[in-house]
Amino acid sequence: MQQRVDAPTLIVLAGGLGSRFGGSKQITPLPILNRTIMELSIEDAYAAGVRRAVLIINAHIRHRLEQQILPRxxxxxxxxxxEQHVSAVxxxxMEYAKHRQKPWGTGHALLTAKPYIVGPAIVITADDYYGKQAYIQMVQHFDRAPQHMAMVAYPLKHTLSSLGGVNRGICQLEGDKLVAVKECESIQQTERGITGLIDNQEQAIPSDTLASMTFWGITEALFVALEVGFHEFLRNYDSDVKKEYYLPTCIEQCIVSKQMDxxxxxxxxxxxxxxxxEELAAVAGKINEQRS
Known part of the structure; x- marks a missing residue:
């Protein structure tokens, strides 16, 4: 595919610390494929026409990225x-930052990309694999509507885990427009179909219900809302070191307030x-099958 100078920039949120994984999963290669999920995602975006990528990282993975991954x-x-730094407030x-160890969350991570973004962008997370078609869908969207945001959402049945229940953001739509994202917990396949907890009540959920998996198409206007929202978040800071500024929360507030659709x-x-x-080998096999 020839270079697309008008294609969106890819923004990869790769600054997480991987506490549950026990290491930096952004730079952990998959068995069989011998590449990281992040590499595969960047390759898929490249195949769709993207020629520019901004990787939001923590300082601990820079060297290995530069030495092992970028050359491929x-x-x-x-x-x-x-780099996403706690001190970037x-x-x-600044006094809050002195008492904080973890990054401020996905909303803050995306804000660090603001000086480097002109025009639309595709935002993903480094440890999620979305498939080749998602990038094609988003590039085509921005061809048609470069000033309007978008999301590629996934049928719930395609996001479940064999290891137990998962939490997902369930999309509430009016036509093809997002109205809200409702948090649903402990979603799993049962003999009765797919069930999950919404407001602590177990409910059956249709398998084709769309779930948000952090695949956003954004415009520069979102950065303005992110800055305002981050200031509000910090003003309400309650000394909870686990409290994070989430990107989906800001986007939903923009939708509810009619700032954007x-x-x-x-x-x-x-x-x-x-x-x-423990999931690496199984996930690698499924991704390899999907890409082949």
Whole structure:
């Protein structure tokens, strides 16, 4: 595919610390494929026409990224590494940063990319595999509507785990527009079909219900809302070191307040993710099968 100078930038949120995984899963290669999920995602975006990627990282993985992963990526792909630092807050909130060890969350991570983004962008997380078609869908969306945000959401049946219940954000739609994302917990396949807990009440959920898996198509207007929201988050800070500023929360607030609308596309591929090291081999096999 020839270079697309008007294609969206890819933003990869790769700054997490991987506490449940027991290491930096962003740079852990998959068995069989011998590449990281992040590499596969970048390759899929490249195949869809993307030629620029901004990777939001923590300082601990920079060296291995530069030495082992970046050299394997296409030579004509522009890549920027941007570190997410706890101290990257407005001056009046610097005292909060002194008492914090973890990053501020996905909303703050995306804010660190603001100086490097012009035009639309595709936002993903480093440890989720979305499939090739999602990038094609998003590039085509921005071809049609470069000033309007979008999401590729996944049928719930394609996001379940064989290891037990999972939590997902259930999309509530009006036509093809996102209205809200409702948190649903302990979703799993049972003899009665797919069930989950919504407001602590068990409910049956149709298998084709769309779930948000953090595959966003954003515009520059979102960064303005993110800054305002982050200031509000910090003003309400309650000394809880686990409290995070979440990207989906900001997007939903923008939708509810009618600041912007967001088109939802149903994914054509399966989603695969890794939480624990024990999942690596099984996930690698499924991704390899989907890509072949």
């Amino acid at each position: 990526l296409p030579s004509d792909l522009e890549i920027l590494l941007v 407005p001056e009046q909130f 967001l088109t939802v596309y149903s994914a054509e591929d399966h989603w695969y993710g890794v939480t624990f090291k």
